[in-house]
Amino acid sequence: MKKIKSCEETIHQYIPEEINLDSPKQLGEFLFEELKLPYKGRKTATGQYKTDSKALHKVYDEHVIVPLLIERRGAVKLKSTYVDGLQKEIQSDGRIHTTYLQNFVNTGRLSSRQPNLQNIPIRTEEGRQFRKLFVPQEGWTLIAADYSQIELRVMAHLAQVKNLIQAFKDDRDIHTETAIKMFNVEAVSSEQRRQAKIINFSMIYGASPYGLADNLKVDVETAKIFMKVYFDLYPEIQDYMKAKEEEGQKYGFVETLFGRKCFIPLENERDAKFSARVSVNAPVQGTAADMMRLAMIRVDDFFRKENLKTKMLLQIHDEIILETPPEEKDFVVQSLRKIMESVYALNIPLKVDIGVGKNWDEAH
DNA sequence: ATCATCACG
DNA sequence: ACGTACGTGATGATA
Structure with a gap:
């Protein structure tokens, strides 16, 4: 360098x-x-x-x-x-093998360490070059299959958000749709879409007007107005947040859609507001994690049943990376989408984006 | 061992 | 009065 x-x-x-x-x-x-x-x-x-x-x-x-x-x-x-x-992590077989911890993250996500392969750069062009180094075995193809907007879909389902459910059913661009309605315009500027995107994500995290203001780089009063408009558009989210905050406080845990408990840090660390945010976020992040685990099991079952050589290599929360031999590629891509999108029927369709390539960058 | 920083979803 | 988004892991400096 x-x-x-x-x-x-x-x-x-x-x-x-x-x-x-x-x-x-x-x-x-x-x-x-x-x-x-x-x-x-x-x-x-x-x-x-x-x-x-x-x-x-x-x-x-x-x-x-x-x-x-x-x-x-x-x-x-x-x-x-x-x-x-x-x-330093390249092993004698020429590969890097991470360790996944399956029972470590409170929300049910996996964590990857020694080395962490869930934080390989992508956000800058320079960093992204590293993804070109991740390649399949000779002659095979890499497949990346990722759930599109899974946490927002899960939130829309859990909170039964009428307007969000409809937008997903219509396969709209969800951030653009949010911006159209929030700013009451027909054509959305890229800045408006960017803001709507930040607001959508902020809601999943249970952000306060202060946090939102910081992120949007607007003053707190403006952020408060944004939140009011947002809750007018998606009123069920506000009800859902309140319900989960109370649930977490009362029982000390919240549950994913599948009933897995996520415990809420009540005493010690930080403050009551932190517990409230975790109570809101954990069912969303946790349900998405459950669905991904279930999908991975189904994919593995399928590969065994069909005697396929294709292998799952990595999981990065809402995405799996696989390597496939040429004769299996088309069948696997087609089957993967079906298995992953039908892993569990929400009131909202699931969408899986699949890319193929000779390295991880290309497959994206 | 902890802090500050920064990589990812 | 205060501080302010959820979940992680790796690195180099510092104590």
Whole structure:
């Protein structure tokens, strides 16, 4: 990674070599005390200046090195975690084998470690290149099958949200649909869709007007208005949130659609509001996790019954990655969609997007 | 061992 | 008065 070196050359014209750029403490003190960049916002829990990406973007134009520090951070992350980190994990069979913990996450999701293969980069073009390194065995094809908007569908089902259910039945773009109705327009701008998307996700997490304001980068009053309009559009979500908050508080757990209990942290950690958010989110995340587990079992049963060589390789919460030999490809793709979409009948259709390719990036 | 940061759904 | 989204794991620095 030449990028790291070239960033550092310029950075060190302004920051002495003795400062460790990997030390947030040293970097923060130099930026905000020596260079006297204006510091806005809160410090960390231990009283240090924050130097994370968000904090650096606040002073982006204050000094030529700031953009370079951000760029260097990104490159260092990719190198340490994904270039060097994953290289160490290659086994003698030429593959990387993760460990899935099946009974660790409260909501019922799997967790992946040593190494974590559920956080391979995708959001930046540069990071995404790593996905090209994940390939099937010689001559085979990689398949990626992911549930489209599964958590929002589950929420619409659990809360029986009339307008959401209809939109999913009509196979509409759900964020655009939300924006059309919230902003009362016929054509939605990309900014309006982006905002609607953030609001939809925020609801799954049980966000407060404050959290929403922070995310949308609007003031709290505006966020409150957004929430009111949202709840007018999807009133059942508000009722659902209230019901789950009370349930979690009363029993100490909430349940997924299949009756699996998710325990709510009541005493200790953080505050009552945190418990309330978990009570709202856990049935949604947990039901989606249950459905994915069930789907994986059905897929495995199917492969055995049909004597197929196709193998499941990875699960990333709402997605599975498989490798398939050429003679099985079409049959598997067609069958996968059927199995996954019919795994459990909600009041809403399930939608599965499937891609194929010679590597993980292409299959997406 | 904990913190700060950042990668993912 | 305060702080503010859910669920994770890996890394390097620091204590």
